[in-house]
Amino acid sequence: MTATAAGVGASAWREAVIERIERRTPRVVSLFLRAPLEPSEAGQHVDVRLTAPDGYQAQRSYSIASEPGAPLIELAVERLENGEVSSYFADIARTGDTIELRGPLGGHFIWRPDDAGPLLLVGGGSGIAPLMAILRHRARTAPSTRTLLVYSSRTWDEVIFRDELIETDARDASLDLVLVTTRDRPRRPHDLARRLDRDALHEILDRWSENPAHAFVCGSTPFVEAIANALVDEGVRADRVKTERYGGIG
Amino acid sequence: MITRGFTGRRPTDDSSQRLPPGQYREEGFPVLAKGPTPRVDLATWAFTINDGPRPLVRWNWSEFMALPRTTMTRDIHCVTKWSKFDTEWEGVTVDDLFAAASITPPTEYLLALSYDGYDTNMPVADLVGGKAMVATHFAGEPITAEHGGPARLVVPHLYFWKSAKWIKGLRFTVRDEAGFWELRGYHMYGDPWREQRYTNDP
Numbered sequence: 001m002t003a004t005a006a007g008v009g010a011s012a013w014r015e016a017v018i019e020r021i022e023r024r025t026p027r028v029v030s031l032f033l034r035a036p037l038e039p040s041e042a043g044q045h046v047d048v049r050l051t052a053p054d055g056y057q058a059q060r061s062y063s064i065a066s067e068p069g070a071p072l073i074e075l076a077v078e079r080l081e082n083g084e085v086s087s088y089f090a091d092i093a094r095t096g097d098t099i100e101l102r103g104p105l106g107g108h109f110i111w112r113p114d115d116a117g118p119l120l121l122v123g124g125g126s127g128i129a130p131l132m133a134i135l136r137h138r139a140r141t142a143p144s145t146r147t148l149l150v151y152s153s154r155t156w157d158e159v160i161f162r163d164e165l166i167e168t169d170a171r172d173a174s175l176d177l178v179l180v181t182t183r184d185r186p187r188r189p190h191d192l193a194r195r196l197d198r199d200a201l202h203e204i205l206d207r208w209s210e211n212p213a214h215a216f217v218c219g220s221t222p223f224v225e226a227i228a229n230a231l232v233d234e235g236v237r238a239d240r241v242k243t244e245r246y247g248g249i250g
Numbered sequence: 251m252i253t254r255g256f257t258g259r260r261p262t263d264d265s266s267q268r269l270p271p272g273q274y275r276e277e278g279f280p281v282l283a284k285g286p287t288p289r290v291d292l293a294t295w296a297f298t299i300n301d302g303p304r305p306l307v308r309w310n311w312s313e314f315m316a317l318p319r320t321t322m323t324r325d326i327h328c329v330t331k332w333s334k335f336d337t338e339w340e341g342v343t344v345d346d347l348f349a350a351a352s353i354t355p356p357t358e359y360l361l362a363l364s365y366d367g368y369d370t371n372m373p374v375a376d377l378v379g380g381k382a383m384v385a386t387h388f389a390g391e392p393i394t395a396e397h398g399g400p401a402r403l404v405v406p407h408l409y410f411w412k413s414a415k416w417i418k419g420l421r422f423t424v425r426d427e428a429g430f431w432e433l434r435g436y437h438m439y440g441d442p443w444r445e446q447r448y449t450n451d452p
Contacts, residue, residue: 010435011450015251047447049272050253058258059272059331084259084274092255099253105448107434108284221281225396228286238286239367245281 010038013049016101018093019072024160027079028126029090030065032072035101040068042137043110043130043216043244046075046103050085060085063130063218063244064104065161067137073101076160078126109244111216113141120205120212120236121149122227124196124219127246128160131218135175139168148176148208152196152223155184178204196223198230205234212236218244268325269333270442276332279397284430287395288366288416295400297384298419299351307351311400315386317342317350322383324406326413327442339404341385344377344420357422361429362403362414370412370429371438372405374422381407384417409440409447 016035024030037046045063066074079090093099111119111134119138121131128151138145153159159179166188169177179191180200186193190207194200205212215236217227224245232238260266265275298308309317321340327333348355355374363369376382382405386393393399398415405412411431432438437446445451 011448050256050258051251052256052258053252056258056260057272058256058274061330082259088253088256097254098251100251102448105435108431221396225281225287232286238288241285243283243285245283 010103010105013100013102015098016073018095018097018099020095021089021093024076025158027090027158028076028160029079031075031077031089031093032066033075033099033101034072037073037101037103040064040073040104040133041110041112042068042134043242044104044106044133045130046073046101047105048075048085049100049102050088051100058084061105063133065129065132067133067140070136076126076129076132109216109218109242111137111214113137113145115145116213117142117145117147118210118212119145119147120215120231121147122151122196122201122215122217122219122231123149124152124223124227125154125158125246126160127217127219127223127244129218130244131216132161132164134216135165135168139172139175143172144174146174146210148178148204148210148212150178150180150196150201150204152180152182152219154182156181156187176208197226198233201227201230202234213240215241216244217241219246221245265335268335270327271445272447273327273331273333273442276334279334279337280328280330280332281396282328282330282411283366283396283415284368285366288364289395290365290400290416292400296418297401299347299353300419300421301356302422302424306353314342314384314401318346320346320383322380322385322404322406324404326404326406326410329409329411329436329440329447333442337406338389339383339385340387340390341383341401341404343380343383345380347384347420348378355422357424359423359426361421361423361427362412362417363419363421364414365416365418368414368416368430370414371423371427371432372408372412373426373439376405376408377420381405407441409437409442411436412440 016033020032062075077089403414
Protein backbone atom coordinates (compact mmCIF):
# COMPACT_ATOMS: atom_id res chain seq x y z
CA MET A 1 0.00 0.00 0.00
CA THR A 2 1.11 3.56 -0.57
CA ALA A 3 0.95 6.13 2.18
CA THR A 4 -2.00 7.69 0.39
CA ALA A 5 -4.19 4.62 0.41
CA ALA A 6 -7.29 4.63 2.52
CA GLY A 7 -6.04 3.59 5.92
CA VAL A 8 -7.36 0.86 8.15
CA GLY A 9 -10.77 1.93 9.30
CA ALA A 10 -11.43 4.26 6.36
CA SER A 11 -13.88 1.68 5.04
CA ALA A 12 -15.96 1.52 8.20
CA TRP A 13 -19.24 3.45 8.38
CA ARG A 14 -19.27 6.07 11.14
CA GLU A 15 -22.03 8.20 12.54
CA ALA A 16 -21.68 11.86 11.67
CA VAL A 17 -23.65 14.66 13.30
CA ILE A 18 -24.65 17.67 11.23
CA GLU A 19 -23.35 20.55 13.37
CA ARG A 20 -24.27 23.32 10.95
CA ILE A 21 -25.81 23.87 7.53
CA GLU A 22 -24.80 26.96 5.63
CA ARG A 23 -26.34 28.15 2.40
CA ARG A 24 -23.61 28.90 -0.13
CA THR A 25 -25.65 29.65 -3.25
CA PRO A 26 -29.29 29.22 -4.27
CA ARG A 27 -28.60 25.57 -5.09
CA VAL A 28 -25.69 24.69 -2.80
CA VAL A 29 -25.53 24.14 0.93
CA SER A 30 -22.45 23.32 2.99
CA LEU A 31 -22.87 20.64 5.60
CA PHE A 32 -20.48 20.79 8.54
CA LEU A 33 -20.15 17.33 10.04
CA ARG A 34 -18.62 16.05 13.23
CA ALA A 35 -17.38 12.52 12.60
CA PRO A 36 -14.63 10.31 14.03
CA LEU A 37 -12.76 9.91 10.74
CA GLU A 38 -9.04 9.79 10.22
CA PRO A 39 -7.57 13.07 8.95
CA SER A 40 -8.06 13.55 5.23
CA GLU A 41 -5.63 14.69 2.57
CA ALA A 42 -6.57 17.65 0.38
CA GLY A 43 -8.70 16.42 -2.52
CA GLN A 44 -10.17 13.27 -0.98
CA HIS A 45 -13.85 12.35 -0.70
CA VAL A 46 -16.21 10.61 1.68
CA ASP A 47 -19.11 8.30 1.04
CA VAL A 48 -22.43 9.24 2.60
CA ARG A 49 -25.18 6.73 3.41
CA LEU A 50 -28.81 7.50 4.20
CA THR A 51 -31.24 4.86 5.48
CA ALA A 52 -35.05 4.92 5.24
CA PRO A 53 -37.25 3.41 7.98
CA ASP A 54 -37.77 0.22 5.94
CA GLY A 55 -34.02 -0.32 5.55
CA TYR A 56 -33.72 1.08 2.03
CA GLN A 57 -30.37 2.86 1.66
CA ALA A 58 -28.85 5.35 -0.74
CA GLN A 59 -25.17 6.22 -1.01
CA ARG A 60 -23.30 9.03 -2.72
CA SER A 61 -19.73 10.30 -2.81
CA TYR A 62 -18.91 13.92 -1.91
CA SER A 63 -15.56 15.65 -2.03
CA ILE A 64 -14.31 17.12 1.22
CA ALA A 65 -14.11 20.94 1.01
CA SER A 66 -12.65 21.52 4.46
CA GLU A 67 -8.96 21.60 5.13
CA PRO A 68 -7.29 18.38 6.30
CA GLY A 69 -7.46 18.30 10.07
CA ALA A 70 -10.34 20.77 10.36
CA PRO A 71 -12.52 19.96 13.37
CA LEU A 72 -15.62 19.72 11.17
CA ILE A 73 -15.83 18.07 7.75
CA GLU A 74 -17.38 20.38 5.18
CA LEU A 75 -19.27 18.97 2.20
CA ALA A 76 -20.72 21.34 -0.40
CA VAL A 77 -23.85 19.69 -1.74
CA GLU A 78 -25.51 20.90 -4.90
CA ARG A 79 -29.22 20.26 -5.16
CA LEU A 80 -29.71 18.29 -8.36
CA GLU A 81 -33.03 17.92 -10.11
CA ASN A 82 -34.59 14.69 -8.83
CA GLY A 83 -31.51 14.23 -6.68
CA GLU A 84 -32.45 11.57 -4.19
CA VAL A 85 -29.68 12.40 -1.73
CA SER A 86 -28.95 16.03 -2.60
CA SER A 87 -32.60 17.01 -2.17
CA TYR A 88 -32.60 15.38 1.26
CA PHE A 89 -29.69 17.60 2.28
CA ALA A 90 -31.23 20.67 0.65
CA ASP A 91 -34.78 20.31 1.98
CA ILE A 92 -34.95 17.99 4.97
CA ALA A 93 -31.65 17.68 6.86
CA ARG A 94 -31.15 20.03 9.80
CA THR A 95 -28.66 20.72 12.53
CA GLY A 96 -28.41 17.83 14.98
CA ASP A 97 -29.35 15.13 12.48
CA THR A 98 -27.11 12.11 12.18
CA ILE A 99 -26.07 10.48 8.92
CA GLU A 100 -23.48 7.83 8.11
CA LEU A 101 -20.10 8.55 6.60
CA ARG A 102 -17.03 6.61 5.60
CA GLY A 103 -13.64 7.75 4.47
CA PRO A 104 -11.53 9.68 3.75
CA LEU A 105 -11.31 7.88 0.41
CA GLY A 106 -9.41 8.18 -2.83
CA GLY A 107 -5.66 8.11 -3.23
CA HIS A 108 -5.06 9.93 -6.51
CA PHE A 109 -6.73 13.35 -6.66
CA ILE A 110 -4.57 14.59 -3.79
CA TRP A 111 -2.41 17.68 -3.38
CA ARG A 112 0.37 17.68 -0.82
CA PRO A 113 2.22 20.71 0.56
CA ASP A 114 5.55 19.44 -0.76
CA ASP A 115 4.26 19.10 -4.33
CA ALA A 116 6.30 21.41 -6.50
CA GLY A 117 4.64 24.57 -7.80
CA PRO A 118 3.31 26.29 -9.74
CA LEU A 119 -0.08 24.82 -9.04
CA LEU A 120 -3.07 25.14 -11.36
CA LEU A 121 -6.59 24.46 -10.14
CA VAL A 122 -9.51 24.46 -12.57
CA GLY A 123 -13.05 23.92 -11.33
CA GLY A 124 -16.52 24.01 -12.77
CA GLY A 125 -19.63 24.44 -10.61
CA SER A 126 -19.63 22.21 -7.55
CA GLY A 127 -16.28 20.85 -8.77
CA ILE A 128 -14.79 23.62 -6.62
CA ALA A 129 -15.22 21.49 -3.48
CA PRO A 130 -11.99 19.45 -3.49
CA LEU A 131 -10.09 22.44 -4.91
CA MET A 132 -11.27 24.42 -1.89
CA ALA A 133 -9.69 21.83 0.39
CA ILE A 134 -6.46 22.20 -1.59
CA LEU A 135 -6.56 26.03 -1.48
CA ARG A 136 -7.25 26.09 2.23
CA HIS A 137 -4.49 23.58 2.92
CA ARG A 138 -2.06 25.45 0.71
CA ALA A 139 -2.78 28.76 2.42
CA ARG A 140 -1.64 27.31 5.72
CA THR A 141 1.09 24.88 4.69
CA ALA A 142 2.65 26.21 1.48
CA PRO A 143 1.51 29.81 1.01
CA SER A 144 4.40 30.69 -1.28
CA THR A 145 3.45 28.05 -3.88
CA ARG A 146 2.46 30.02 -6.97
CA THR A 147 -1.15 29.08 -7.61
CA LEU A 148 -3.86 29.93 -10.11
CA LEU A 149 -7.49 29.02 -9.58
CA VAL A 150 -9.73 29.26 -12.61
CA TYR A 151 -13.31 28.71 -11.54
CA SER A 152 -16.26 28.60 -13.90
CA SER A 153 -19.85 29.15 -12.77
CA ARG A 154 -23.05 30.01 -14.57
CA THR A 155 -23.69 33.27 -12.76
CA TRP A 156 -22.09 35.48 -10.12
CA ASP A 157 -24.63 34.33 -7.54
CA GLU A 158 -23.70 30.71 -8.21
CA VAL A 159 -20.00 31.19 -7.39
CA ILE A 160 -19.62 28.83 -4.43
CA PHE A 161 -17.23 30.11 -1.71
CA ARG A 162 -17.22 33.48 -3.50
CA ASP A 163 -16.42 35.72 -0.53
CA GLU A 164 -13.70 33.46 0.80
CA LEU A 165 -12.11 33.13 -2.64
CA ILE A 166 -12.05 36.88 -3.25
CA GLU A 167 -10.69 37.60 0.23
CA THR A 168 -7.97 34.99 -0.14
CA ASP A 169 -7.05 36.37 -3.55
CA ALA A 170 -6.80 39.89 -2.12
CA ARG A 171 -4.40 39.03 0.70
CA ASP A 172 -2.33 36.32 -0.98
CA ALA A 173 0.25 37.65 -3.45
CA SER A 174 1.18 34.21 -4.76
CA LEU A 175 -2.42 33.31 -5.58
CA ASP A 176 -4.25 34.35 -8.73
CA LEU A 177 -7.99 33.90 -9.11
CA VAL A 178 -9.95 34.07 -12.34
CA LEU A 179 -13.70 33.74 -12.00
CA VAL A 180 -15.42 32.78 -15.22
CA THR A 181 -19.16 33.22 -15.61
CA THR A 182 -20.85 31.60 -18.57
CA ARG A 183 -24.16 33.46 -18.24
CA ASP A 184 -23.28 36.65 -16.43
CA ARG A 185 -21.10 39.73 -16.79
CA PRO A 186 -17.59 39.83 -15.30
CA ARG A 187 -17.30 41.65 -11.98
CA ARG A 188 -13.54 41.98 -11.46
CA PRO A 189 -10.73 43.18 -13.76
CA HIS A 190 -9.40 39.82 -14.96
CA ASP A 191 -12.58 37.81 -14.74
CA LEU A 192 -14.15 36.47 -17.92
CA ALA A 193 -17.73 36.16 -19.09
CA ARG A 194 -17.72 33.30 -21.56
CA ARG A 195 -17.52 29.56 -21.78
CA LEU A 196 -14.26 28.28 -20.33
CA ASP A 197 -12.94 26.61 -23.46
CA ARG A 198 -9.53 26.04 -24.98
CA ASP A 199 -9.13 29.66 -26.15
CA ALA A 200 -10.16 31.15 -22.83
CA LEU A 201 -7.83 28.83 -20.99
CA HIS A 202 -4.98 29.75 -23.32
CA GLU A 203 -5.58 33.44 -22.69
CA ILE A 204 -5.69 32.94 -18.92
CA LEU A 205 -2.53 30.82 -18.81
CA ASP A 206 -0.77 33.29 -21.09
CA ARG A 207 -1.50 36.14 -18.70
CA TRP A 208 -0.43 34.04 -15.68
CA SER A 209 2.84 33.18 -17.49
CA GLU A 210 3.74 30.26 -15.25
CA ASN A 211 4.15 26.63 -16.30
CA PRO A 212 2.07 24.52 -13.96
CA ALA A 213 3.95 21.60 -12.43
CA HIS A 214 0.68 20.14 -11.16
CA ALA A 215 -2.88 20.64 -12.34
CA PHE A 216 -6.12 19.55 -10.70
CA VAL A 217 -9.33 19.68 -12.72
CA CYS A 218 -12.75 18.96 -11.26
CA GLY A 219 -16.24 19.42 -12.65
CA SER A 220 -18.74 17.79 -14.96
CA THR A 221 -17.51 15.19 -17.42
CA PRO A 222 -17.58 17.41 -20.55
CA PHE A 223 -15.94 20.27 -18.64
CA VAL A 224 -13.11 18.10 -17.34
CA GLU A 225 -12.67 16.39 -20.69
CA ALA A 226 -12.29 19.74 -22.48
CA ILE A 227 -10.01 21.33 -19.90
CA ALA A 228 -7.75 18.32 -19.42
CA ASN A 229 -7.23 17.93 -23.18
CA ALA A 230 -6.57 21.65 -23.53
CA LEU A 231 -3.99 21.58 -20.74
CA VAL A 232 -2.09 18.81 -22.49
CA ASP A 233 -2.13 20.93 -25.66
CA GLU A 234 -0.78 23.82 -23.58
CA GLY A 235 2.20 21.66 -22.72
CA VAL A 236 1.29 20.42 -19.26
CA ARG A 237 2.50 16.85 -18.78
CA ALA A 238 -0.46 14.48 -18.97
CA ASP A 239 0.69 12.59 -15.89
CA ARG A 240 0.62 15.85 -13.90
CA VAL A 241 -3.02 16.55 -14.74
CA LYS A 242 -5.29 14.96 -12.16
CA THR A 243 -8.98 14.86 -12.86
CA GLU A 244 -12.16 14.25 -10.93
CA ARG A 245 -15.36 14.04 -12.96
CA TYR A 246 -18.81 14.38 -11.48
CA GLY A 247 -21.37 12.04 -12.92
CA GLY A 248 -23.98 14.75 -12.61
CA ILE A 249 -26.95 12.98 -11.05
CA GLY A 250 -27.90 11.97 -7.56
CA MET B 251 -29.17 3.58 11.55
CA ILE B 252 -32.32 5.27 10.24
CA THR B 253 -31.83 8.76 8.85
CA ARG B 254 -34.51 11.10 10.15
CA GLY B 255 -36.81 12.25 7.38
CA PHE B 256 -35.23 10.20 4.60
CA THR B 257 -37.60 8.15 2.51
CA GLY B 258 -35.62 7.76 -0.69
CA ARG B 259 -36.70 7.09 -4.23
CA ARG B 260 -36.86 3.37 -4.69
CA PRO B 261 -36.06 1.90 -8.06
CA THR B 262 -38.71 -0.02 -9.95
CA ASP B 263 -38.93 -3.76 -9.26
CA ASP B 264 -36.93 -4.60 -12.33
CA SER B 265 -34.19 -2.19 -11.30
CA SER B 266 -34.00 -3.27 -7.70
CA GLN B 267 -33.27 -6.86 -8.68
CA ARG B 268 -30.49 -5.69 -10.94
CA LEU B 269 -28.92 -3.00 -8.74
CA PRO B 270 -26.10 -4.12 -6.45
CA PRO B 271 -26.11 -2.60 -2.93
CA GLY B 272 -25.42 1.14 -2.78
CA GLN B 273 -25.86 1.65 -6.53
CA TYR B 274 -28.37 3.80 -8.41
CA ARG B 275 -29.49 3.56 -12.00
CA GLU B 276 -28.00 5.99 -14.51
CA GLU B 277 -29.35 6.47 -18.01
CA GLY B 278 -26.40 8.49 -19.28
CA PHE B 279 -22.87 7.20 -19.44
CA PRO B 280 -20.60 9.10 -17.04
CA VAL B 281 -16.86 9.00 -17.46
CA LEU B 282 -14.31 8.22 -14.80
CA ALA B 283 -10.58 8.49 -15.39
CA LYS B 284 -7.56 9.58 -13.43
CA GLY B 285 -6.34 12.14 -15.95
CA PRO B 286 -6.61 13.43 -19.50
CA THR B 287 -7.89 11.16 -22.24
CA PRO B 288 -4.84 9.76 -24.05
CA ARG B 289 -4.63 9.99 -27.82
CA VAL B 290 -4.14 6.55 -29.27
CA ASP B 291 -3.25 6.27 -32.96
CA LEU B 292 -4.62 3.21 -34.77
CA ALA B 293 -1.55 3.16 -37.03
CA THR B 294 0.68 2.36 -34.07
CA TRP B 295 -1.89 0.66 -31.82
CA ALA B 296 -0.98 -2.83 -30.70
CA PHE B 297 -2.34 -5.37 -28.24
CA THR B 298 0.21 -7.56 -26.51
CA ILE B 299 -0.12 -10.48 -24.12
CA ASN B 300 2.89 -11.02 -21.89
CA ASP B 301 3.93 -13.67 -19.42
CA GLY B 302 5.72 -11.38 -16.99
CA PRO B 303 8.25 -9.59 -19.21
CA ARG B 304 8.04 -12.18 -22.01
CA PRO B 305 5.74 -11.33 -24.96
CA LEU B 306 3.50 -14.21 -26.04
CA VAL B 307 1.59 -12.52 -28.85
CA ARG B 308 1.14 -9.11 -30.43
CA TRP B 309 -1.61 -7.95 -32.77
CA ASN B 310 -1.77 -4.68 -34.66
CA TRP B 311 -5.15 -3.04 -35.25
CA SER B 312 -6.04 -4.78 -38.50
CA GLU B 313 -4.92 -8.15 -37.15
CA PHE B 314 -6.93 -7.57 -34.02
CA MET B 315 -10.04 -6.61 -35.99
CA ALA B 316 -9.75 -9.89 -37.93
CA LEU B 317 -10.11 -11.99 -34.76
CA PRO B 318 -13.49 -13.65 -34.04
CA ARG B 319 -16.00 -11.08 -32.80
CA THR B 320 -18.70 -11.35 -30.17
CA THR B 321 -21.36 -9.01 -28.84
CA MET B 322 -22.22 -8.95 -25.16
CA THR B 323 -25.09 -7.08 -23.47
CA ARG B 324 -24.59 -6.58 -19.75
CA ASP B 325 -25.31 -4.30 -16.80
CA ILE B 326 -22.28 -2.35 -15.63
CA HIS B 327 -21.56 -0.95 -12.17
CA CYS B 328 -19.18 1.90 -11.36
CA VAL B 329 -17.70 2.23 -7.88
CA THR B 330 -18.81 5.89 -7.89
CA LYS B 331 -22.31 4.40 -7.43
CA TRP B 332 -23.92 4.56 -10.86
CA SER B 333 -25.06 1.45 -12.70
CA LYS B 334 -26.08 1.33 -16.33
CA PHE B 335 -28.28 -1.46 -17.65
CA ASP B 336 -28.08 -3.36 -20.93
CA THR B 337 -24.88 -1.88 -22.26
CA GLU B 338 -23.98 -3.49 -25.59
CA TRP B 339 -20.33 -4.20 -26.35
CA GLU B 340 -18.70 -5.76 -29.37
CA GLY B 341 -15.16 -7.04 -29.54
CA VAL B 342 -13.04 -10.11 -28.97
CA THR B 343 -13.59 -12.25 -25.90
CA VAL B 344 -10.54 -13.03 -23.82
CA ASP B 345 -11.25 -16.72 -24.51
CA ASP B 346 -10.89 -16.02 -28.22
CA LEU B 347 -7.70 -14.02 -27.68
CA PHE B 348 -6.15 -16.92 -25.78
CA ALA B 349 -7.38 -19.43 -28.37
CA ALA B 350 -6.07 -17.39 -31.29
CA ALA B 351 -2.61 -17.29 -29.69
CA SER B 352 -2.79 -20.86 -28.33
CA ILE B 353 -2.25 -19.52 -24.83
CA THR B 354 -2.87 -21.62 -21.77
CA PRO B 355 -2.76 -19.14 -18.90
CA PRO B 356 0.60 -19.69 -17.19
CA THR B 357 -0.45 -18.03 -13.93
CA GLU B 358 -3.67 -17.37 -12.01
CA TYR B 359 -3.51 -13.56 -12.11
CA LEU B 360 -2.94 -10.79 -14.58
CA LEU B 361 -2.76 -7.04 -15.00
CA ALA B 362 -4.61 -5.20 -17.75
CA LEU B 363 -2.34 -2.43 -19.07
CA SER B 364 -3.40 0.83 -20.69
CA TYR B 365 -1.88 3.47 -22.94
CA ASP B 366 -2.10 6.13 -20.22
CA GLY B 367 -0.03 4.09 -17.78
CA TYR B 368 -3.10 2.81 -15.94
CA ASP B 369 -3.24 -0.79 -14.85
CA THR B 370 -5.66 -2.99 -12.93
CA ASN B 371 -5.38 -6.52 -11.58
CA MET B 372 -7.73 -9.48 -11.55
CA PRO B 373 -7.73 -13.27 -11.46
CA VAL B 374 -7.47 -14.88 -14.90
CA ALA B 375 -10.59 -16.88 -14.03
CA ASP B 376 -12.61 -13.65 -14.13
CA LEU B 377 -11.71 -12.98 -17.76
CA VAL B 378 -12.45 -16.40 -19.27
CA GLY B 379 -15.60 -18.46 -19.76
CA GLY B 380 -17.29 -15.68 -21.75
CA LYS B 381 -17.11 -13.22 -18.86
CA ALA B 382 -14.95 -10.53 -20.48
CA MET B 383 -13.84 -9.04 -23.77
CA VAL B 384 -11.59 -6.45 -25.32
CA ALA B 385 -14.26 -4.26 -26.88
CA THR B 386 -13.87 -1.93 -29.82
CA HIS B 387 -17.55 -0.99 -30.20
CA PHE B 388 -20.26 0.29 -27.88
CA ALA B 389 -23.92 0.29 -28.95
CA GLY B 390 -22.84 -0.47 -32.49
CA GLU B 391 -20.37 2.41 -32.81
CA PRO B 392 -16.60 2.58 -32.33
CA ILE B 393 -15.89 3.37 -28.68
CA THR B 394 -15.11 7.07 -28.32
CA ALA B 395 -11.80 8.11 -26.82
CA GLU B 396 -13.36 9.38 -23.59
CA HIS B 397 -15.01 6.01 -23.03
CA GLY B 398 -11.77 4.15 -23.64
CA GLY B 399 -11.50 3.81 -27.42
CA PRO B 400 -10.10 2.53 -29.61
CA ALA B 401 -10.26 -0.55 -27.37
CA ARG B 402 -11.08 -1.19 -23.74
CA LEU B 403 -11.44 -4.18 -21.50
CA VAL B 404 -15.01 -4.99 -20.43
CA VAL B 405 -15.37 -7.12 -17.29
CA PRO B 406 -18.97 -6.31 -16.41
CA HIS B 407 -19.31 -8.49 -13.31
CA LEU B 408 -16.66 -6.46 -11.46
CA TYR B 409 -16.73 -2.71 -10.65
CA PHE B 410 -16.04 -0.86 -13.84
CA TRP B 411 -12.56 0.43 -12.90
CA LYS B 412 -11.42 -3.13 -13.70
CA SER B 413 -12.59 -2.58 -17.29
CA ALA B 414 -9.39 -0.78 -18.28
CA LYS B 415 -9.83 1.93 -20.92
CA TRP B 416 -7.30 2.48 -23.73
CA ILE B 417 -6.07 -1.06 -23.21
CA LYS B 418 -2.80 -2.12 -24.80
CA GLY B 419 -2.33 -5.56 -23.32
CA LEU B 420 -2.54 -8.17 -20.61
CA ARG B 421 0.34 -9.34 -18.46
CA PHE B 422 0.21 -12.59 -16.53
CA THR B 423 1.59 -12.22 -13.00
CA VAL B 424 2.56 -14.89 -10.50
CA ARG B 425 0.93 -13.02 -7.63
CA ASP B 426 -2.16 -10.82 -7.50
CA GLU B 427 -0.31 -7.49 -7.98
CA ALA B 428 -2.25 -4.35 -7.10
CA GLY B 429 -2.94 -1.99 -10.02
CA PHE B 430 -3.45 1.78 -10.09
CA TRP B 431 -6.62 2.19 -8.02
CA GLU B 432 -5.92 -0.95 -6.01
CA LEU B 433 -2.77 0.81 -4.74
CA ARG B 434 -4.86 3.86 -3.90
CA GLY B 435 -7.43 2.52 -1.52
CA TYR B 436 -9.69 0.47 -3.79
CA HIS B 437 -10.47 -3.21 -3.41
CA MET B 438 -8.25 -5.91 -4.92
CA TYR B 439 -11.19 -7.83 -6.40
CA GLY B 440 -14.16 -5.43 -6.64
CA ASP B 441 -17.33 -7.54 -6.69
CA PRO B 442 -20.28 -5.08 -6.77
CA TRP B 443 -22.68 -7.66 -5.30
CA ARG B 444 -20.47 -7.96 -2.24
CA GLU B 445 -19.88 -4.19 -2.31
CA GLN B 446 -16.11 -4.53 -2.41
CA ARG B 447 -15.39 -0.86 -3.06
CA TYR B 448 -12.45 -0.05 -0.81
CA THR B 449 -9.37 -1.87 0.44
CA ASN B 450 -10.79 -3.10 3.72
CA ASP B 451 -14.27 -4.03 2.54
CA PRO B 452 -14.89 -7.72 3.22
